[in-house]
Amino acid sequence: RECRTLLNSEVGCSLLRDTSESISSTNQNSTCLTPFQTTLHQVRNPLRTIESLVVKYCIGGISGNVQPAFLKFTSSLFPDASHSFSLDSCVEIAAEYLVRYSQ
Secondary structure: OHHHHHHHHHOOHHHHOOOOOOHHHHHHHOOOOOOOOOOOOOOOOHHHHHHHHHHHHEEOOOOOEEOHHHHHHHHHHOOOOOOOHHHOOHHHHHHHHHHHHHO
16 A cells, blocks of 8 residues: 555656756656656567557466466556546457556
8 A cells, every 4th residue: 555655646746747857856846756767768669569468467478367466567557537447358458558558
């Protein structure tokens, strides 16, 4: 429960930060707890990343079942009430994970 609370407070924090501001002044102006500046350098083809996730976390390949640990991880990292990962196929979970992580 503690992890879910912490994750909920962190969702979207990187979007609130203005990269021209210092980290200390940003923390004073937002409710985000993370003291680290985040930068995403996406240099890999997104389809290759999805393919890699499917190979690692889909039991039986693209049409297989998702590993329970990956389902729990994605559901905890993105606890959005409007989206239920448990209803998705494994490849859909991998794609949704990549899209949300990249935002």
